[in-house]
Amino acid sequence: MISLAGRDILHAWGKFVFTGVGLGLLIGVTLTMAGVYRGMVDDAKVLLDNSGADLWVVQQGTLGPYAESSSLYDDTWRSILGAAGVLRAANVTYLTMQVRRGERDVRAMVVGIVAGEPGQPGQPGFLVAGRHITRSHYEAVADLASGFQLGDRIQIRRNHYTVVGLTRRMVSSGGDPMIFIPLRDAQAAQFLKDNDAIVRQRARTAANPAFGAPNVLDAVLASQGSNPYVNAVLVQIEPGHDPEAVAEPLRRWKRLTVYTRQQMEEILIGKLIATSSKQIGMFLVILAIVSAAIVAFIIYTLTLGKIREIAVLKLIGTRNRTIAGMILQQAIGLGLIGFVVGKIAATFWAPFFPKYVLLETGDALRGFIAVVVICILASVLAIRAALKVDPAEAIGG
Amino acid sequence: MAERHIQGIRIEGLRKRYGEGDTAVDALKGVDMQVAPGEVVGLIGPSGSGKSTLLKCLGAVIEPSAGRMTLGQEVIYDDGWQIGDLRALRRDNIGFVFQAPYLIPFLDVTDNVALLPMLAGRSNSESRRRALELLEALDVAHRARAMPSELSGGEQQRVAIARALVNRPPVILADEPTAPLDSERALAVIRILNQMAQQFSTAIIVVTHDEKIIPTFRRIYHIRDGRTHEEAGEAKSLE
Ligand SMILES: Nc1ncnc2c1ncn2[C@@H]1O[C@H](COP(=O)(O)OP(=O)(O)OP(=O)(O)O)[C@@H](O)[C@H]1O
Ligand SMILES: [Mg+2]
Numbered sequence: 001m002i003s004l005a006g007r008d009i010l011h012a013w014g015k016f017v018f019t020g021v022g023l024g025l026l027i028g029v030t031l032t033m034a035g036v037y038r039g040m041v042d043d044a045k046v047l048l049d050n051s052g053a054d055l056w057v058v059q060q061g062t063l064g065p066y067a068e069s070s071s072l073y074d075d076t077w078r079s080i081l082g083a084a085g086v087l088r089a090a091n092v093t094y095l096t097m098q099v100r101r102g103e104r105d106v107r108a109m110v111v112g113i114v115a116g117e118p119g120q121p122g123q124p125g126f127l128v129a130g131r132h133i134t135r136s137h138y139e140a141v142a143d144l145a146s147g148f149q150l151g152d153r154i155q156i157r158r159n160h161y162t163v164v165g166l167t168r169r170m171v172s173s174g175g176d177p178m179i180f181i182p183l184r185d186a187q188a189a190q191f192l193k194d195n196d197a198i199v200r201q202r203a204r205t206a207a208n209p210a211f212g213a214p215n216v217l218d219a220v221l222a223s224q225g226s227n228p229y230v231n232a233v234l235v236q237i238e239p240g241h242d243p244e245a246v247a248e249p250l251r252r253w254k255r256l257t258v259y260t261r262q263q264m265e266e267i268l269i270g271k272l273i274a275t276s277s278k279q280i281g282m283f284l285v286i287l288a289i290v291s292a293a294i295v296a297f298i299i300y301t302l303t304l305g306k307i308r309e310i311a312v313l314k315l316i317g318t319r320n321r322t323i324a325g326m327i328l329q330q331a332i333g334l335g336l337i338g339f340v341v342g343k344i345a346a347t348f349w350a351p352f353f354p355k356y357v358l359l360e361t362g363d364a365l366r367g368f369i370a371v372v373v374i375c376i377l378a379s380v381l382a383i384r385a386a387l388k389v390d391p392a393e394a395i396g397g
Numbered sequence: 398m399a400e401r402h403i404q405g406i407r408i409e410g411l412r413k414r415y416g417e418g419d420t421a422v423d424a425l426k427g428v429d430m431q432v433a434p435g436e437v438v439g440l441i442g443p444s445g446s447g448k449s450t451l452l453k454c455l456g457a458v459i460e461p462s463a464g465r466m467t468l469g470q471e472v473i474y475d476d477g478w479q480i481g482d483l484r485a486l487r488r489d490n491i492g493f494v495f496q497a498p499y500l501i502p503f504l505d506v507t508d509n510v511a512l513l514p515m516l517a518g519r520s521n522s523e524s525r526r527r528a529l530e531l532l533e534a535l536d537v538a539h540r541a542r543a544m545p546s547e548l549s550g551g552e553q554q555r556v557a558i559a560r561a562l563v564n565r566p567p568v569i570l571a572d573e574p575t576a577p578l579d580s581e582r583a584l585a586v587i588r589i590l591n592q593m594a595q596q597f598s599t600a601i602i603v604v605t606h607d608e609k610i611i612p613t614f615r616r617i618y619h620i621r622d623g624r625t626h627e628e629a630g631e632a633k634s635l636e
Contacts, residue, residue, distance in 0.1 A: 001515045002508060004501075011503030011544075312499045315458065316560070317488025317516055391487075392458040394499060395449060395572060 004313075004322070005329030012302070019298045020334055023291060024341020027371060030287040031346040032353070034363045037273075037280045039356035044173045044268040048261060053121040053234035054243050056259045057089075057250060063267050064259055065094045065231035066173055072256070074187070077233045079254065085246035087238045090114055091230040092122040093186045096172060099146070099179055100155040106146050108179045109172035110156055112186020112230070115139070121234035124180050130165035136182045141165035143177035156181065157189045173272050175355040183230070191227040288374060291338075296378035299331045303382035310386050311394035324383045331379035335371040342367075404470055405600035406432040406455065406568055411464035413450050424450040425461070426623035434567065434598040437591050439605060439630060442620035448604045451620065452570050455602070456491055457483040469567040488517055492561030492599075496573035498553040500545035500560075506532065507541045510559045517564060531559040534596075535589060551582040555589065562593050569593075569601040580609040587613050588635045 009016050047066070057080055059070040077089040093112035098105040113122045115133045124132065124141045130150045133139045140161040142148040152163040161181055170178040181189075193201070202221060211217045235258075237246045247258040259267065303310070310323060343364060350357040413425040424447045432438050442448055453459040455466060457473060457480075466474040468490050473480045480486055500509045510528035515521060532538040535555040540548055548556065554574065561569050571590065575583035587603070587610050594601050605611065614630035 002504075002512070002521065004503075007508070008503040308499060309501050312501070314484075315456070315487060315493055316513055317484050319484065319516075322516075390458070392453050392456075395453055395456060395458065395493070395495065 003329070004326040005333065008306075008326070009330060009333050015302070016330075016334060016337060019294070020337025021341050023294055023334065023338035025345055026287060026291050026294070027338050027342025027367065028345030028349070029342075030284060030291070031342055031359060031364065031367050032350060032357060033280050033283050033287070034367065035346065035350055035357040035359045036353070036355065037277050038358035038360050038363065040173070040175070040273045040276060041269055042358045043171050043175055043356055044273065045265065046169055047171065047173055048264055048268070050125050050170050051092075051122055051234055052125065052236065054237045054261060055235035055247050055250075056264050057233040057235060057254075058231075058257050058259065060255055060257050062257060063271065064257075064264065065092075066264075067267055067272055070231050071229040072231070072233060074183075074228050074230045076230075076254075076256070080233055080235060080250060083246070083250055083254075085237050085241035086235055088120055088236040090120040090122045090234050091183055091232075092234050093183065093190060093231045094172075095186065095190050096174070096176060097156070097189075101148060101152055106148075107176050108142075108146055109174075109176045110186060110189065111178050111180045112183040112189075113180050115182040121236050124165065124167045124170060124178075126167065127165045128168050130163070132165055133180060133182055134164075137185055138162065139164045139182065141167060141180040143167045143170045143179070145171060145177035146179060148179075154179070156185075159185060159189070161185075169356075171356070173268050187227045187230065190229075288370065291371070292374045292378045295331055295334055295338075295375050296381050298334065299327060299379050299382045300385065302330065303327055303386050307386075307389055308394070310389045311391055314389060314391035315394040320387055323386050327382050327386055328376060328379050331375040331382075332372055335375035339368055339371045404467060405434045405436065406430065406602065407465075407467040408451075408455070409465045411451070411454060411466065412462045413447070413454055413459070414462045415450075423623055425454070428464070428620070428623070428625045430602075430618055430625055430627075432568075432600040432602060434600050435594050436616070437587070437594050437601040437603060437614065439603055439611060439614035439617040440620060440625075441605060441611060441617060446620045447623045448620055449572065452572055452602070452604060455568070456493065456570050457486050488513065489564060490566050490568055492564070492566045492569040494554075494557055494561045494569065494571035494574045496576045498545070498550075498557035500553060500556055502545055504545075505541070506537065506543050506545065506548070506556050509545065509556060510563050513560060513564050527563055528559065531563055532556070534593075535559050550577050551585070554578065554582075554586060558586065558589060558593070562597065562599070565597050565599075567598070567600060569599055571601065571603045573605055573607070574603060575605065575607050575610055583607060583609050584613070584635060591635060 056064050058064040059072055062068055062070040064070055074091050077091050080086060080089045091114060094109060096109045099108045114120060115136045133141055138161050140163050142163050144166055148154060148163050150163055154161050205220055211220050237243060243260040247260060250256055250258045313323060346359055350359055408428055408430040411425055411428040415422040415424055428451060440448055454461045460479055461474055463476055507525055507528050511524035514524035514527055529538060529541060532541055535558060537552050537555045540552055545553055575586050590601055593599060612631040612633040613635055615632040617628050617630045618625045619628055
């Protein structure tokens with residue numbers, strides 16, 4: 001037996017290819033949406049991986065610096081370092097803000113790290129160019145995605161920094177490139193007030209009779225002028241220790257909230273990007289419905305155009321099953337063309353997206369199955385129309 | 398196998414009523430007809446007289462209301478009883494030729510013909526061999542690989558006849574097969590049908606209005622107002 005569907009597709013290949021390409025672009029968009037979601041999840045994991053931490057110590061009762069504001073005194077890390085099983089501990093600050101270079105500004109996540117101690121958690125890790133931060137002021141390591149280059153002078157708040165190193169794939173959970181600067185600078189940047197505000201605050205403090213004694217006033221003013229907070233302490237534990245076992249005493253005795261890698265991942269993926277992933281889920285559903293409608297419409301139209309031939313086929317003794325199979329195969333054929341076009345299109349345009357798009361083979365496979373299922377469902381209408389055709393119509397009046 | 402074909406077509410007291418009650422139409426009111434194997438008979442009658450209805454009953458696409466029909470040795474309808482597998486009956490016992498050829502546009506000439514034996518479960522190569530044999534006999538073998546849209550009207554009609562013959566059915570039903578053809582081609586089609594009828598012992602009924610071909614029949618059934626009466630034709634030589 002020859003393939004009626006195949007012959008029909010070859011005969012009307014123009015129609016199939018054009019519809020297939022249109023459908024393919026839709027499928028490409030769908031695959032890309034899934035890729036955007038995977039990219040967000042992957043960015044979150046890379047963020048955690050690159051931090052080099054086993055535990056995140058954060059302000060009590062908060063979800064940590066990636067999810068909400070968290071502040072700890074910047075000397076907390078010393079006492080953490082003393083705890084059992086802790087190998088290294090380092091202060092870190094995170095602040096998403098605009099970073100300027102000349103006329104242009106870039107949205108970036110500015111990370112404050114302790115300068116000059118490579119191997120500490122929170123450090124930029126692998127550099128694609130340049131060197132790590134060695135001075136305690138005005139040096140920066142930027143991610144390639146920021147568009148900055150070695151030697152660039154960039155401005156964060158009021159201060160200028162020189163880019164001394166470049167990283168790759170160091171982005172926030174929102175996809176913004178990271179820019180590492182020395183911790184002190186970052187602390188200042190977080191709470192930096194303009195000069196007028198400082199003058200006004202000093203005047204107000206001085207006017208407060210409670211700080212009447214001269215020494216007291218100086219001390220208070222000094223404390224107001226600096227920022228002794230960080231957003232989190234990143235902890236590496238000694239090899240062979242169970243993260244949960246190290247975290248538990250810190251929670252109990254230091255009255256701090258501590259997250260393991262596992263828990264941090266759940267916060268990032270389960271809470272931070274949950275809304276975005278629902279948003280993408282909605283898109284996927286709508287795209288699936290639109291694709292189904294297109295396939296259904298095209299297959300239905302093609303079938304209606306063949307009513308006469310179908311009547312003849314029935315009259316000469318073709319089984320209903322064979323006719324239904326022919327329509328079904330055409331629908332699946334259309335889906336196959338669409339899928340191939342979609343996969344190629346998605347692979348082609350993914351690198352041009354501003355955020356990381358991760359096209360997973362598993363998603364492609366699931367997408368393929370979805371396409372086939374949608375095509376099968378979409379052909380139901382056409383199959384019903386074909387089965388209703390009366391072979392007597394072929395004989396006519 | 399040949400035994401089965403001996404009886405040709407026999408129709409006795411066939412009635413067909415469309416609809417019910419006040420709006421019922423009695424399209425056939427007792428049709429008697431007999432066509433021997435190897436014979437080509439004409440069926441003529443005015444518009445609305447029931448020609449197409451009779452072909453549809455014989456072609457097993459509508460069910461008669463009463464009477465009896467026999468194809469070959471097989472009773473296919475007997476007063477309310479109808480044979481079970483109509484699809485297989487049509488596939489194996491009846492060839493159809495229509496006014497328009499109705500070839501399948503996405504199959505080439507060979508496969509349009511070979512499709513029928515394929516549907517009956519024969520292998521592709523065997524089916525194509527049979528198809529080519531017939532295309533040869535009908536003088537269209539040189540167009541075997543062409544698509545239907547690339548053929549002339551007469552060539553298409555000959556392919557359609559090959560398709561009707563390829564499963565060697567005991568019966569061929571032709572509804573106005575020569576309407577779109579000029580008289581030379583129309584006569585050629587009738588000549589072919591006569592040859593095939595003799596070669597394969599096929600009983601053929603040709604419904605027609607066509608003055609050009611009516612004189613060629615040896616026997617003609619006139620149908621008027623749902624009833625048939627038989628008449629000898631001129632049996633004009635086709636040579
Ligand atoms: N499906 C149907 N329902 C009701 N009445 C029908 C139906 N088909 C045909 N008829 C009626 O049955 C009668 C016979 O119709 P039929 O089509 O057999 O005529 P015909 O001889 O083929 O005519 P023509 O030469 O015009 O094709 C006509 O009165 C027609 O109106
Ligand atoms: Mg008619």
